Amino acid sequence: MKKIFYLFLTIFLLISSLKAAGESGGNAFDLLSGARQMALSSVFIAKADDVNSLIYNPAGLSNLNRYGIGLTYDNNIEDIKNAIVTFVAPTQIGCFGVAFAYSTIGNFNNSAIDEEISVYDIVSIIGYGYKIASNINLGGNVKYLNSKLGSYYAWSIAFDLGVLYEINNDFNLGFVAQNIGTSLKYDIEETQLPIKIGIGVNYSGVKLQQHRFNIGSDFKYNIIDKDFITGIGLEYIYNDLIAVRSGYSYEKDSINSFTFGIGAKIKMYELILKFDYAFVPKIWESSNMSTTHMLTLILEF
Helix, strand or coil: CHHHHHHHHHHHHHHHCCCCCCCCCCHHHCCCCCHHHHHCCCCCCCCCCCCCHHHHCHHHHHHCCCCEEEEEEEECHHHCEEEEEEEEEEECCEEEEEEEEEEEEEEEEECCCCEEEEEEEEEEEEEEEEEEECCEEEEEEEEEEEEEECCEEEEEEEEEEEEEEECCCCEEEEEEEEEEECCEEECCEEECCCCEEEEEEEEEEEEECCEEEEEEEEEEEECCCCEEEEEEEEEEEECCCEEEEEEEEEECCEEEEEEEEEEEEEEECCEEEEEEEEEEEEEECCCCEEEEEEEEEEEEC
16 A cells, blocks of 8 residues: 555656646546536545446446446536447456547637637547456556647547555545646647546445445545545445435535435346436536536446
């Protein structure tokens, strides 16, 4: 565990040296999620136990023992729409994962130049998780972002690193470093990616017959924007079939307030179908309110 701590301390010092003044770009990476995770206020670094571990902590991939396909649709704020497809494949040499995401605000007219503007982001991810010891998992991602803003195009390559440390069967610690990569450059304007480091804890030891609870908390820091993001998530599961979720998160310039969601699992022979829904009311510092609805379907086989 000490070696892992020093590894992440070194990573933190290295990526801290990359920071520059101004705000980060590449916000398409921040929009990646699943409905279960969104309902938990994106608290998932130390839980990381489904196909969307690829997004939050690729080290969690190594604990998956079934093939899985995830489909997510997100009707976000300001008419932003996101679609995400995720696939994971466990093997004897670790678990591999891939994801593709498309984010757009559609086309709109720029009255100043009488031209229709198209804006979208396409994200591709390849990830891998491996169990280096009975209770220590490592993982990493390579991510490619292709972005279009009107007549301008930009691209970037980034990397994620993750560790999942299982203290016992009920208590996990997670560590991640995300979006370490090249800057986005539209014509002459260049912005850095939202480089983040995060630590999470999760406890799942509350079990009463058919009732089970998971509670977790994440603490993240955006090195470029110098923003802290904190959150707590609670998941109640009945008979391993029905789930009710809620969370709370806070970050500068946006009070995400409480998040809510439900989930259901259907078992059919060797197949498992999961349905997740999240509702996120966002209250901004200006007191304006907006809402996000997200749906995820996961097939495990």
